[in-house]
Amino acid sequence: MKKIFSRPKSLKTTPFHYCPGCGHSIIHRLIGEVIDEMNLQEKIIGVPPAGCAVLAYNYFDIDMGEASHGRAAAVATGLKRAVPDRVVFTYQGDGDMAAIGTAESIHAAARGENITTIFVNNGVYGMTGGQMAPTTILGQNTTTSPRGRKEKVEGFPINLSEMLAIAPGSSYIERTAVNTPANILKTKKAIAKAFRLQIQGYGFTLVEVLSACPTNWKMDPLKASKWIDEVMASHFPLGVLKDTPGDKKDAH
Amino acid sequence: MRGNHVVGEAAIRAGCRYYFGYPITPQNEIPEYMSEKLPEAEGGVFIQAESEIASIHMVIGASMAGGRVMTSSSGPGISLKQEGISFLCALELPAVIVNMSRGGPGLGNIAPSQSDYFQATRGGGHGDYRTIVFGPNSCQELADLTYEGFNLADKYRTPVLILGDGMLGQMMEPVELPQEIPLKKLPAKDWALTGAKGRPSRFIRSLILDPIKEEEHNWKLMRKYEKIIREEVKWETYFADDAKMMVIAFGIAARIAKGAIKRLREEGVKVGLLRPITLWPFPFKAIKDFSKKVKHFFVFEMNMGQMVEDVKLGIEGNAEVHFYGRPGGVILTPLEIARVISSQYYQKRLG
Numbered sequence: 001m002k003k004i005f006s007r008p009k010s011l012k013t014t015p016f017h018y019c020p021g022c023g024h025s026i027i028h029r030l031i032g033e034v035i036d037e038m039n040l041q042e043k044i045i046g047v048p049p050a051g052c053a054v055l056a057y058n059y060f061d062i063d064m065g066e067a068s069h070g071r072a073a074a075v076a077t078g079l080k081r082a083v084p085d086r087v088v089f090t091y092q093g094d095g096d097m098a099a100i101g102t103a104e105s106i107h108a109a110a111r112g113e114n115i116t117t118i119f120v121n122n123g124v125y126g127m128t129g130g131q132m133a134p135t136t137i138l139g140q141n142t143t144t145s146p147r148g149r150k151e152k153v154e155g156f157p158i159n160l161s162e163m164l165a166i167a168p169g170s171s172y173i174e175r176t177a178v179n180t181p182a183n184i185l186k187t188k189k190a191i192a193k194a195f196r197l198q199i200q201g202y203g204f205t206l207v208e209v210l211s212a213c214p215t216n217w218k219m220d221p222l223k224a225s226k227w228i229d230e231v232m233a234s235h236f237p238l239g240v241l242k243d244t245p246g247d248k249k250d251a252h
Numbered sequence: 253m254r255g256n257h258v259v260g261e262a263a264i265r266a267g268c269r270y271y272f273g274y275p276i277t278p279q280n281e282i283p284e285y286m287s288e289k290l291p292e293a294e295g296g297v298f299i300q301a302e303s304e305i306a307s308i309h310m311v312i313g314a315s316m317a318g319g320r321v322m323t324s325s326s327g328p329g330i331s332l333k334q335e336g337i338s339f340l341c342a343l344e345l346p347a348v349i350v351n352m353s354r355g356g357p358g359l360g361n362i363a364p365s366q367s368d369y370f371q372a373t374r375g376g377g378h379g380d381y382r383t384i385v386f387g388p389n390s391c392q393e394l395a396d397l398t399y400e401g402f403n404l405a406d407k408y409r410t411p412v413l414i415l416g417d418g419m420l421g422q423m424m425e426p427v428e429l430p431q432e433i434p435l436k437k438l439p440a441k442d443w444a445l446t447g448a449k450g451r452p453s454r455f456i457r458s459l460i461l462d463p464i465k466e467e468e469h470n471w472k473l474m475r476k477y478e479k480i481i482r483e484e485v486k487w488e489t490y491f492a493d494d495a496k497m498m499v500i501a502f503g504i505a506a507r508i509a510k511g512a513i514k515r516l517r518e519e520g521v522k523v524g525l526l527r528p529i530t531l532w533p534f535p536f537k538a539i540k541d542f543s544k545k546v547k548h549f550f551v552f553e554m555n556m557g558q559m560v561e562d563v564k565l566g567i568e569g570n571a572e573v574h575f576y577g578r579p580g581g582v583i584l585t586p587l588e589i590a591r592v593i594s595s596q597y598y599q600k601r602l603g
């Protein structure tokens with residue numbers, strides 16, 4: 001019998017600890033598939049963040065080095081500059097990337113560091129119990145914006161990917177989601193493209209993935225998936241934000 | 253050569269190929285020197301980072317990849333690096349961190365001060381950890397200890413701090429530089445992240461959720477620190493054999509004290525000097541041994557009194573300790589400190 005579907009070999013056999021309906025497990029799998037398909041297992045180094053994905057090194061069967069909260073882009077810069085022929089990626093959440101690590105993220109993009117960032121945006125601090133994130137949208141309830149985020153009180157959410165797209169050093173930035181089969185396939189293509197552009201030396205690449213956190217959103221997974229399309233994506237529009245190399249065959 | 257340039261050159265000769273920093277006076281000649289020299293060295297990388305925090309985490313990244321790496325700063329910048337220093341210790345990564353300290357607290361000033369002794373030897377970062385700390389007192393020692401710092405950092409997989417000050421960084425002295433070590437001769441690092449080619453994948457992390465395992469990790473670090481305490485303590489003495497009063501001072505203060513002691517000896521005043529070269533591990537035993545025969549200690553620091561606490565720990569109540577400090581970046585002349593020592597000497601009726 002022919003085997004047509006299996007665990008990517010760049011993922012370990014450890015079961016994921018993620019909640020039902022969480023996007024992390026899908027995104028991990030997509031990265032694993034891309035690593036396998038591009039034959040990168042022996043030349044890729046990952047930098048996991050603080051947050052729910054902090055244990056990513058238990059799941060990926062590749063070299064990984066932990067970063068403290070927000071500093072992944074700086075750690076990845078040091079790694080990539082020391083071993084420039086390897087592929088280096090960071091895996092960061094919205095609090096990590098767009099709040100505490102804003103300076104590191106912006107300057108890695110500005111310098112055109114030849115690294116890839118997988119930016120998982122679920123609009124809350126997941127691991128600490130669902131507090132307000134820099135990407136929490138107006139009106140959204142969290143444990144630290146219990147009356148709903150208001151622009152006069154908590155201020156506006158931040159669209160970091162759009163900001164990074166302005167930087168001349170960034171080459172490719174796309175926002176995708178993992179809430180439908182079609183979006184999952186687009187996400188995989190975007191990750192593959194980002195890694196390929198890094199190998200070709202185009203500079204900073206980023207894939208922002210809108211990802212559900214049903215536990216902290218207090219929704220069932222199905223409703224959470226719909227909420228991404230109906231509410232979240234209107235604040236964080238899906239699509240290519242920047243594509244300097246402009247490789248048409250990858251365009252969605 | 254100027255002290256700050258000496259640090260840069262000694263680092264490159266020790267095989268340092270990665271430097272990440274951020275401008276702050278009085279250490280700017282280090283990043284300037286590295287930006288000039290590193291791109292000429294094979295594989296050399298210099299980045300002026302967006303902050304001290306970013307630069308210390310770039311250090312972490314390059315160290316993870318197995319490189320010899322350095323950053324430098326001064327007091328306020330070292331405060332910002334403390335997060336990364338705690339991580340370097342937890343992740344067991346080698347690195348050399350230079351503090352050309354200045355007057356503080358806060359922005360303070362850019363004059364030489366020794367007020368970062370606590371920060372260097374206690375660590376301003378979180379968690380149970382120690383860092384090797386050198387307190388050089390000359391440009392020659394800056395060269396030797398920077399060079400040795402890279403070897404010790406690799407040997408113990410731990411960060412090494414060099415605590416200088418604005419005066420040491422700016423002064424110029426003739427220096428005999430160490431031999432350049434070829435990169436191929438550096439010890440292999442079987443833990444580095446280089447891509448899992450032909451070997452099982454590796455990860456470097458500090459998160460250990462199980463308290464029993466975190467305790468094990470802490471004990472492992474502790475055993476390492478105990479080995480460093482046994483094997484790496486360094487100090488020197490000056491006119492110590494027949495001293496009735498021992499001066500304890502480190503770094504540039506010890507250099508000034510030496511001048512004072514030389515002057516006092518000419519007058520027949522029997523004072524000697526013990527100068528800790530490693531501030532951690534601190535020469536507790538040497539001080540304890542002296543306290544069995546010398547009953548009067550005079551601690552001189554360019555701060556409000558920090559190392560004096562370690563001196564008292566070493567003496568264990570066996571002798572009297574007098575502290576004299578000048579914080580704020582004030583530099584005493586040997587004559588001035590000689591007067592203070594001599595007044596204390598005669599008050600205690602030692603001569």
